[in-house]
Amino acid sequence: MAMEVKVATFRDIFQYEAGRKGMHSEEYLQLSAQIIMDKEDLTNLGVKDGGRVLAENEIGSVVLVARTSADKAHPGVAFMIESPWSHQLEDDERCKQGALGFRGISAKVSPSQDNVTELSEIVQRLKE
């Protein structure tokens, strides 16, 4: 089971604080490597709050912890705190001047049994 979502990113003050203390900390990992999804979308995926999902597109992929959104229903739209994890899915040409408007990151989300992607793995990928 997999579903297509539009991912919107945002800044979070608690994650910022955790990052200032140390980006390799458990707290920073927990706040960054998560995807917040609509309750019904998660149910349809068969994933519970705290379960792991693979988010992937033609740019890259990351394993994240799925969290249930407390917002009003927003089917097909997921949220991620801006971080090296969200940047793994981001197209670097999207802000080209005169380009069409940005409409969120398109990604496919599916249940995963793999471990959450660690920051060290992301750094390693950058060097390859």
Added chain:
Amino acid sequence: MTDYNYRSCTGCALICEDILYPDKLAVPQARNLCRKGQAHYQSLFADRTKPMIEGRDASLDKAIARAAEILKDARSPLIYGWSNSSSEAQAVGIDLAERIGATVDDPSTYCEGLFMEMVLAGKVPSCTLDDVRNFADTSIFWGSDPSSSQPRHLSRFSYFPRGSKRQKSYEEERTCIVVDVRESPTARLCPDTTYRIGPGEDVQFLEAMLNVLEGKIPKFGDKKKMIELGSILKKTEYGVIFPGKGMLQSLQGKMELFMDLMARLNEVTTFKAIPVAGGFNTRGFNQLLLDRTGFVKSVSFQHDNGEVLHRSEDTLAGAAKRADALLALGSDPLAELPVGVARALAKVPMVAIDSCRSITSDAALVVIPSAITGLEAGGTAIRTDGMKVSLEPIMKTDRLAEEQILTRIMEAM
């Protein structure tokens, strides 16, 4: 008894000037800091950088000499960062860029750069945050969430304070409107005047605003709620829009629509717009670069028969992929840029000038430790609304300020 001195906080682009740091530094005793400011202050005690070459400890002199060598030998160096540096460091950095024929860019290239360009060019009416506190009765946070990015925005300027013309403040006289794709912490303050839209639907929302201002039935969103928004806008005496990254990215290529909206609003009443800058001195960098080159971001300096030419770059991605050396100035490009750009930069020799360890400093060929601007080093900066602010250090340090490091790199060339 502990003595306190008022100083500025460089934790965000509001640069709050009412911070009380104790003479004897200890985290719990700093007063008036928001959560973000407190985190910034805690950087003093975090994992600090030290001079390194190829992952090994080195003397500062050797690290500076090696950095100079890398940058001098590069044919297409990129200097990225700037937005968390003092105006003085930015000026020296641009001198360096001119000298070595570098491309310069900052995080605003992905966020508020285009909008900042419109404000600095006078294409959009703007005002100061002090004007907002004194006069504004309607504040629209569109794709921005100041509770997270500029945490004292609402309490110092836009919603809660009693300004000279707004003595009844948020209880009676101020309206806070949020347009966002999610229920942000700011949106939770004003659920009745929060407008949820989908990713990329800002254009449709903007057109619906124009419709209701013209008395037409909007084709987008909850019609009743949009008509209510029209009523609020028409009754507004002094309104301010604070566009954030969400809105600005969505409107890329269609920014003229925002100018149309501002023009229409100002036919009805007074409306201004103020950028919600990311780094504490993002606006300072955009302004300085504009003064020096005519562009606010993404500029390449090139030498031609002894003359320094500059041209605007289309994208940071293009500059990053052409780069054969990187100087990261008080920033962490490997952590904050899209993977394609970060991957390109990770493959070239990197020099990191930073106060604290980061993903970029960990991967850099050369690390040069710097003082934290506003805490350990002084200077000036431009607040998000264009006000110049003096920065006084709160403590002495052996670490060099960024402009001193950049000057020494140039001397070493």
